[in-house]
Amino acid sequence: MLFIDGSWLYHVRPFLMNLDGRPEFELDYKALPLLVKGHLMQQTEGPVDLVRTYYFGMTAVNKPGHDNVRERQFYEMLNKRCQYHTEVYEFDFRSRENGRRENCLEVGLTSMAMLHAMQPGTFDVACILAGDNDYQPMLRQIRALGKRTQLVAVKGDNGFYPTHPRMLEDSNLFDFPPVFLDEHLDRLQYHRSESLRTCDSCGKEELTTFTSDWFYCRSCREEYRSMKSRQQAQES
Numbered sequence: 525m526l527f528i529d530g531s532w533l534y535h536v537r538p539f540l541m542n543l544d545g546r547p548e549f550e551l552d553y554k555a556l557p558l559l560v561k562g563h564l565m566q567q568t569e570g571p572v573d574l575v576r577t578y579y580f581g582m583t584a585v586n587k588p589g590h591d592n593v594r595e596r597q598f599y600e601m602l603n604k605r606c607q608y609h610t611e612v613y614e615f616d617f618r619s620r621e622n623g624r625r626e627n628c629l630e631v632g633l634t635s636m637a638m639l640h641a642m643q644p645g646t647f648d649v650a651c652i653l654a655g656d657n658d659y660q661p662m663l664r665q666i667r668a669l670g671k672r673t674q675l676v677a678v679k680g681d682n683g684f685y686p687t688h689p690r691m692l693e694d695s696n697l698f699d700f701p702p703v704f705l706d707e708h709l710d711r712l713q714y715h716r717s718e719s720l721r722t723c724d725s726c727g728k729e730e731l732t733t734f735t736s737d738w739f740y741c742r743s744c745r746e747e748y749r750s751m752k753s754r755q756q757a758q759e760s
């Protein structure tokens with residue numbers, strides 16, 4: 525079973541894009557679980573059944589001038605195109621203004637991984653795509669239950685090392701060597717294809733790379749945006 529800390533992955537994506545001068549790099553979320561599965565098959569020298577991919581993500585609420593359409597589209601793409609199970613938590617901007625810290629994502633990932641680790645026969649190996657040292661206690665407990673663990677990490681370069689060194693050095697945390705995303709960019713590159721789609725609002729056809737179930741053409745999207753900003757200007 526694969527557990528993805530979406531907030532960490534979001535944070536390292538720009539680094540992957542800049543690596544080897546790949547301004548065109550776009551992560552293929554469908555290829556990601558396959559890469560992890562292939563790595564495990566090599567390590568265990570046997571068949572691997574990837575039971576499920578969990579993606580833990582955030583969505584901003586009460587953020588002035590922000591609408592969540594892109595986030596919704598992204599999570600829908602993970603669900604429908606990539607068959608991920610998504611758990612999305614609200615990140616309330618008001619609580620940040622009040623100086624409160626919210627860790628729903630980390631706690632959510634940890635509780636889900638622990639829950640499954642305790643259910644007999646659910647998984648043998650927990651693959652964790654994350655970089656924070658905060659996951660250490662969880663990893664120790666999963667291993668204490670007799671399950672094995674594997675890290676999906678980013679090696680980093682030029683002063684950017686997003687995987688906490690202790691996650692890489694502590695040999696009591698993992699049962700296999702880590703998979704480094706930055707070593708497999710060719711396999712993780714998403715190849716976008718354009719297709720002609722009909723706008724759900726005005727019925728016009730337009731060439732697009734959007735893959736979501738619903739589709740709005742460029743002019744409908746612009747109209748919606750300017751309507752939104754007029755509304756916000758009236759409210760404030």
Ligand SMILES: [Zn+2]
Nearest residue numbers: 723726741744
């Ligand atoms: Zn339209």
